[in-house]
Amino acid sequence: MGSLRGCRCFEKHGPPGGGRDASDTKEVIMDKTLVLKAEVRDTTGTKQAAKVRKVGRIPGVVYGHKQESKAISLDAHNFIEALHRGYRLIDVQIGKKKETALIKDIQYDYLGRDIIHVDLMRVDVAETIKLRVPIELKGTAAGTQEGGIIEEHVDSLEVECLVSAIPETIVISVKDVNIGDSIHASDVELPEGLKLACAPDTLIVTCRLVAAAKTAEEAEGEAPAAPEVIGETEQAEENA
Numbered sequence: 001m002g003s004l005r006g007c008r009c010f011e012k013h014g015p016p017g018g019g020r021d022a023s024d025t026k027e028v029i030m031d032k033t034l035v036l037k038a039e040v041r042d043t044t045g046t047k048q049a050a051k052v053r054k055v056g057r058i059p060g061v062v063y064g065h066k067q068e069s070k071a072i073s074l075d076a077h078n079f080i081e082a083l084h085r086g087y088r089l090i091d092v093q094i095g096k097k098k099e100t101a102l103i104k105d106i107q108y109d110y111l112g113r114d115i116i117h118v119d120l121m122r123v124d125v126a127e128t129i130k131l132r133v134p135i136e137l138k139g140t141a142a143g144t145q146e147g148g149i150i151e152e153h154v155d156s157l158e159v160e161c162l163v164s165a166i167p168e169t170i171v172i173s174v175k176d177v178n179i180g181d182s183i184h185a186s187d188v189e190l191p192e193g194l195k196l197a198c199a200p201d202t203l204i205v206t207c208r209l210v211a212a213a214k215t216a217e218e219a220e221g222e223a224p225a226a227p228e229v230i231g232e233t234e235q236a237e238e239n240a
Contacts (some may be wrong), residue, residue: 007240027169035091035098037174039064042073060118062101067122070094074118086168092120100125101184103161125164130197133167135204139175148179148183151206157185158198165193174205182206185201 003063041052041059049059052073063069072094080104082090091098101120109116123129134156141150157170186200 020098021188022053034085034087035087035093036074036078036082038074038094039071040090040094041073044071049117053114053229058115058118060120062099062120062122064101064122065124072120076115079118080115080118088166088168089123089125089163090120098141100163101164102129102131104131106113123163126162127162128162130158131166132158133194134169136169136171137205138171139173141174141177141207142179142207143179144176146179146209148207148209150174151179151208153205157202158190159208160191160197161197167191167194172204174207177207179207179209 034117038060039057041048044059052059053076056076057073058079059068059071059073061071063199064077072092074092088103092101099122102123103118103120104113105119107117107119108114125178135152135154137150137152141148159169159170170188170190172183174183177183182203183205184200185196185198185202186202188196188198188204
C-alpha cells in the first residue's frame, strides 16, 4: 500500500471521468468490504493502460488462490474513495461474480501523485495472511521538550493476522520517548489478533538532540588558519 497520495490527487483535481453515469459507478458499503464493479481488459500494455486511465478508470490485475490472473479496470473515483475511507479489502464484482481481494500494491506515476495501476490479491476472509500495516505515531515525545527531534525510520510494520482483522493503522505512542531513546518492533503493543512478522529489532523511532546553532564568532574561532605562503614571508623580510 503505501501512502494515500492518490487521495490527495483526487482532492486537487476532482474525480476523473466526471461525465460517467452514476449508475455505472455505484458502490455498496459493507461492514468490512466495499463492492466495486470491475471491467475485464481484453488487451494489456502501456498504450492500452493509458487509454483506460484517460476515461477515468484505473488498470489493475486480480490474482492468487491458484486461479488465473485477470486484467481488469476499476472506476478511479470509487477506488480513491475507498482509499479515503481506509479500506484494505474490496469485493471485486466482474459480471455476476464477486471475489474478495486485498489491495496488495498501488503504483503511482513518476511524480507520486496519480495512481497508474493496482494489484489485487484474492483472499478468503477466514485465512491468515502477512501484510504491511501503516504506522501512526501519537503524542508529543518528552525529548522534544529538551531540544530533541523524533525520527521515524519505517512507516509500516509487517504483521500476520486474519484477513477480517486487518487494521487501518498501528498506533504507537511516543509521549514517553526521551533523547537517546528508541522504539523497536518488539516494543510495540499490537492490537489483539495481530502477530509481529518482521524482525523484532526493526528500528521504528529514535529521538536525538538537535545540534545547537553556532554563533558567527564561534564559527570563526573554529575556522582553520590560512596557510602561510613561504615565498611571501621571505619577500616581506627582505623588504623590511
